[in-house]
Amino acid sequence: GAVVSQHPSRVICKSGTSVKIExxxxxxxxxxxxxxxxxxxxxxxxxxxxxxxxxxxxxxGVEKDKFLINHASLTLSTLTVTSAHPEDSSFYICSARDVGxxxxxxxxxxxxxxxx
Amino acid sequence: AQSVSQxxxxxxxxxxxxxxxxxxxxxxxxxxxxxxxQYPGQHLQLLLKYFSGDPLVKGIKGFExxxxxxxxxxxxxxxxxxxxxxxxxxxxxxxxxxxxxxxGTGTRLKVLA
Numbered sequence: 711g712a713v714v715s716q717h718p719s720r721v722i723c724k725s726g727t728s729v730k731i732e733x734x735x736x737x738x739x740x741x742x743x744x745x746x747x748x749x750x751x752x753x754x755x756x757x758x759x760x761x762x763x764x765x766x767x768x769x770x771g772v773e774k775d776k777f778l779i780n781h782a783s784l785t786l787s788t789l790t791v792t793s794a795h796p797e798d799s800s801f802y803i804c805s806a807r808d809v810g811x812x813x814x815x816x817x818x819x820x821x822x823x824x825x826x
Numbered sequence: 827a828q829s830v831s832q833x834x835x836x837x838x839x840x841x842x843x844x845x846x847x848x849x850x851x852x853x854x855x856x857x858x859x860x861x862x863x864q865y866p867g868q869h870l871q872l873l874l875k876y877f878s879g880d881p882l883v884k885g886i887k888g889f890e891x892x893x894x895x896x897x898x899x900x901x902x903x904x905x906x907x908x909x910x911x912x913x914x915x916x917x918x919x920x921x922x923x924x925x926x927x928x929x930g931t932g933t934r935l936k937v938l939a
Contacts (some may be wrong), residue, residue, distance in 0.1 A: 714869075742925055753916065753929045754870075803870070805927075812877055813858055813925045817870040 713737055715816035724793055724826055729791045731821045733804030739784035740806035743760050744815060745777070746803040760787045762796070794825040828853045830919045832930035834842050839907050840938050847902040849891075853922030856922030861891055864932075865913045873915075876900065887911070890893040909939045 711738040711786050732744055741762050746754040758768045758779050766779035777796075778790040787806075791798050801822050806817035829852045832906025839845060851857065861873040872897045881893040900917060917930040 744926070753931045754927075756928075757925060759926065805870075807925050812875075813920055814860070814872060814875060815925070815927060816872070817862070819869040 743787040832928035858920035
Protein backbone atom coordinates (compact mmCIF):
# COMPACT_ATOMS: atom_id res chain seq x y z
CA GLY A 711 0.00 0.00 0.00
CA ALA A 712 0.81 3.73 -0.07
CA VAL A 713 2.25 3.82 -3.57
CA VAL A 714 3.00 7.10 -5.30
CA SER A 715 3.83 7.30 -8.97
CA GLN A 716 5.34 10.06 -11.07
CA HIS A 717 5.26 10.60 -14.78
CA PRO A 718 7.42 11.01 -16.70
CA SER A 719 10.44 9.46 -15.05
CA ARG A 720 12.73 11.60 -17.13
CA VAL A 721 12.27 14.37 -19.64
CA ILE A 722 14.55 16.39 -21.86
CA CYS A 723 13.27 19.67 -23.23
CA LYS A 724 14.50 22.76 -24.96
CA SER A 725 15.00 26.00 -23.13
CA GLY A 726 11.84 28.10 -23.11
CA THR A 727 9.39 25.23 -23.22
CA SER A 728 7.09 24.10 -20.42
CA VAL A 729 7.13 20.70 -18.83
CA LYS A 730 4.37 19.04 -16.81
CA ILE A 731 5.09 16.40 -14.19
CA GLU A 732 2.30 14.30 -12.72
CA UNK A 733 2.19 12.83 -9.24
CA UNK A 734 -0.43 10.23 -8.41
CA UNK A 735 -1.32 8.38 -5.24
CA UNK A 736 -2.30 4.95 -6.51
CA UNK A 737 -3.97 3.27 -3.58
CA UNK A 738 -4.90 6.04 -1.21
CA UNK A 739 -6.36 9.52 -1.20
CA UNK A 740 -4.01 12.38 -0.58
CA UNK A 741 -5.33 15.70 0.62
CA UNK A 742 -1.80 17.00 0.70
CA UNK A 743 1.02 16.46 -1.72
CA UNK A 744 4.47 17.94 -1.58
CA UNK A 745 6.95 18.83 -4.29
CA UNK A 746 10.66 18.63 -3.66
CA UNK A 747 13.74 19.36 -5.66
CA UNK A 748 16.91 17.37 -5.18
CA UNK A 749 20.22 18.63 -6.46
CA UNK A 750 23.06 16.17 -7.09
CA UNK A 751 24.53 14.84 -3.88
CA UNK A 752 22.30 17.14 -1.86
CA UNK A 753 19.20 16.75 0.21
CA UNK A 754 15.60 17.27 -0.74
CA UNK A 755 14.41 20.85 -0.67
CA UNK A 756 10.71 21.41 -0.23
CA UNK A 757 9.37 23.62 -3.00
CA UNK A 758 5.67 23.72 -2.26
CA UNK A 759 2.77 22.10 -0.48
CA UNK A 760 -0.19 21.20 -2.63
CA UNK A 761 -3.63 20.91 -1.08
CA UNK A 762 -6.52 19.43 -2.96
CA UNK A 763 -8.92 22.08 -4.13
CA UNK A 764 -6.89 25.06 -3.00
CA UNK A 765 -3.87 27.05 -4.01
CA UNK A 766 -0.46 25.64 -3.34
CA UNK A 767 1.75 27.10 -0.66
CA UNK A 768 5.25 27.86 -1.88
CA UNK A 769 8.42 27.92 0.18
CA UNK A 770 10.46 31.06 0.37
CA GLY A 771 12.49 31.65 -2.75
CA VAL A 772 10.38 29.42 -5.01
CA GLU A 773 8.77 31.30 -7.88
CA LYS A 774 5.11 30.36 -8.00
CA ASP A 775 4.73 31.64 -11.55
CA LYS A 776 7.62 29.49 -12.63
CA PHE A 777 6.51 26.32 -10.89
CA LEU A 778 2.77 25.98 -11.33
CA ILE A 779 1.09 23.43 -9.11
CA ASN A 780 -2.39 22.05 -9.51
CA HIS A 781 -4.03 19.55 -7.17
CA ALA A 782 -7.35 18.94 -8.84
CA SER A 783 -8.23 15.63 -7.21
CA LEU A 784 -7.40 13.56 -4.16
CA THR A 785 -5.07 11.40 -6.21
CA LEU A 786 -3.37 13.77 -8.62
CA SER A 787 -1.10 16.77 -8.36
CA THR A 788 0.80 18.30 -11.25
CA LEU A 789 3.89 20.48 -11.35
CA THR A 790 4.45 22.53 -14.48
CA VAL A 791 7.84 24.08 -14.99
CA THR A 792 7.10 27.05 -17.22
CA SER A 793 9.60 28.51 -19.64
CA ALA A 794 12.23 26.09 -18.46
CA HIS A 795 15.88 27.08 -18.44
CA PRO A 796 19.00 24.98 -17.95
CA GLU A 797 19.20 26.00 -14.30
CA ASP A 798 15.83 24.27 -13.77
CA SER A 799 17.46 20.96 -14.60
CA SER A 800 17.10 18.83 -11.52
CA PHE A 801 15.44 15.85 -9.93
CA TYR A 802 11.87 16.62 -8.88
CA ILE A 803 10.22 14.39 -6.31
CA CYS A 804 6.68 14.42 -5.07
CA SER A 805 5.24 12.93 -1.93
CA ALA A 806 1.74 12.42 -0.64
CA ARG A 807 0.11 12.27 2.73
CA ASP A 808 -2.74 9.86 3.26
CA VAL A 809 -6.04 11.37 4.35
CA GLY A 810 -6.33 11.02 8.09
CA UNK A 811 -2.85 9.58 8.45
CA UNK A 812 -0.31 10.44 11.07
CA UNK A 813 1.58 12.74 8.74
CA UNK A 814 3.84 10.19 7.14
CA UNK A 815 4.72 11.09 3.58
CA UNK A 816 5.05 8.52 0.81
CA UNK A 817 7.39 9.40 -2.00
CA UNK A 818 7.25 9.02 -5.72
CA UNK A 819 10.22 7.77 -7.74
CA UNK A 820 11.11 11.22 -9.00
CA UNK A 821 11.40 12.90 -12.38
CA UNK A 822 14.72 13.81 -13.90
CA UNK A 823 14.42 17.04 -15.88
CA UNK A 824 17.14 18.12 -18.27
CA UNK A 825 16.72 21.46 -20.00
CA UNK A 826 18.97 22.01 -22.98
CA ALA B 827 15.36 28.17 12.39
CA GLN B 828 14.37 24.56 11.98
CA SER B 829 17.11 22.34 10.67
CA VAL B 830 18.37 18.78 10.56
CA SER B 831 22.03 17.81 10.65
CA GLN B 832 23.46 14.51 9.56
CA UNK B 833 27.10 14.53 10.48
CA UNK B 834 28.25 11.52 8.55
CA UNK B 835 28.14 12.20 4.84
CA UNK B 836 29.83 9.01 3.76
CA UNK B 837 30.17 5.81 5.72
CA UNK B 838 31.91 2.66 4.59
CA UNK B 839 31.47 -0.53 6.57
CA UNK B 840 32.17 -4.17 6.13
CA UNK B 841 29.34 -6.65 6.27
CA UNK B 842 28.31 -7.62 9.82
CA UNK B 843 29.64 -4.37 11.25
CA UNK B 844 27.37 -2.30 13.45
CA UNK B 845 25.94 0.93 12.15
CA UNK B 846 25.03 4.17 13.80
CA UNK B 847 24.10 7.23 11.76
CA UNK B 848 23.74 10.52 13.54
CA UNK B 849 20.82 12.89 13.20
CA UNK B 850 20.39 16.06 15.20
CA UNK B 851 17.64 18.58 14.79
CA UNK B 852 16.97 22.12 15.76
CA UNK B 853 13.42 22.85 16.82
CA UNK B 854 11.97 23.80 20.15
CA UNK B 855 8.51 22.29 19.90
CA UNK B 856 6.92 18.91 19.45
CA UNK B 857 8.53 16.92 16.69
CA UNK B 858 7.85 13.98 14.47
CA UNK B 859 11.00 12.30 13.23
CA UNK B 860 11.60 9.99 10.31
CA UNK B 861 14.33 7.98 8.68
CA UNK B 862 14.04 7.26 4.98
CA UNK B 863 16.28 5.12 2.81
CA GLN B 864 16.95 5.58 -0.88
CA TYR B 865 18.47 2.56 -2.61
CA PRO B 866 20.32 3.24 -5.85
CA GLY B 867 17.87 4.15 -8.55
CA GLN B 868 14.86 3.84 -6.29
CA HIS B 869 12.53 6.17 -4.47
CA LEU B 870 12.63 7.08 -0.81
CA GLN B 871 11.21 4.43 1.46
CA LEU B 872 10.20 4.89 5.06
CA LEU B 873 12.42 2.98 7.49
CA LEU B 874 10.87 4.13 10.72
CA LYS B 875 9.19 7.03 12.41
CA TYR B 876 8.73 8.54 15.82
CA PHE B 877 5.69 10.50 16.94
CA SER B 878 5.40 9.90 20.64
CA GLY B 879 5.69 7.20 23.26
CA ASP B 880 8.60 4.79 23.47
CA PRO B 881 11.68 6.71 22.31
CA LEU B 882 13.22 3.53 20.93
CA VAL B 883 11.60 2.91 17.60
CA LYS B 884 11.98 -0.24 15.59
CA GLY B 885 11.64 -0.14 11.85
CA ILE B 886 11.92 -2.41 8.88
CA LYS B 887 14.94 -4.48 7.91
CA GLY B 888 16.36 -4.58 11.43
CA PHE B 889 16.81 -0.84 11.80
CA GLU B 890 16.01 1.06 14.96
CA UNK B 891 16.36 4.63 16.13
CA UNK B 892 16.36 6.29 19.51
CA UNK B 893 14.82 9.69 20.18
CA UNK B 894 16.78 11.53 22.86
CA UNK B 895 14.95 14.74 23.51
CA UNK B 896 17.64 16.27 25.69
CA UNK B 897 20.15 15.85 22.90
CA UNK B 898 17.78 16.74 20.06
CA UNK B 899 18.91 13.54 18.41
CA UNK B 900 17.36 10.65 16.52
CA UNK B 901 20.22 8.34 15.61
CA UNK B 902 19.70 5.34 13.38
CA UNK B 903 21.22 2.00 14.31
CA UNK B 904 21.56 -1.50 12.99
CA UNK B 905 23.57 -4.16 14.83
CA UNK B 906 24.82 -5.97 11.73
CA UNK B 907 24.73 -4.43 8.27
CA UNK B 908 24.44 -6.32 5.02
CA UNK B 909 25.71 -5.52 1.54
CA UNK B 910 22.10 -4.81 0.56
CA UNK B 911 21.98 -1.92 3.04
CA UNK B 912 24.13 0.11 0.67
CA UNK B 913 22.01 3.20 0.11
CA UNK B 914 21.52 6.80 1.08
CA UNK B 915 19.82 7.48 4.38
CA UNK B 916 17.88 10.63 5.13
CA UNK B 917 16.69 11.90 8.48
CA UNK B 918 13.64 14.17 8.37
CA UNK B 919 11.98 16.42 10.91
CA UNK B 920 8.30 17.10 10.88
CA UNK B 921 7.58 19.99 13.20
CA UNK B 922 4.50 19.30 15.24
CA UNK B 923 1.38 20.93 13.86
CA UNK B 924 2.57 20.86 10.26
CA UNK B 925 2.93 18.11 7.76
CA UNK B 926 6.06 19.52 6.19
CA UNK B 927 9.38 17.76 6.34
CA UNK B 928 12.80 19.23 6.76
CA UNK B 929 15.42 16.85 5.48
CA GLY B 930 18.98 16.35 6.52
CA THR B 931 21.68 16.26 3.89
CA GLY B 932 21.75 12.48 3.83
CA THR B 933 24.38 9.85 4.57
CA ARG B 934 25.71 7.59 1.87
CA LEU B 935 26.38 4.16 3.27
CA LYS B 936 28.49 1.66 1.41
CA VAL B 937 28.71 -1.84 2.76
CA LEU B 938 31.58 -3.93 1.51
CA ALA B 939 30.88 -7.60 0.94
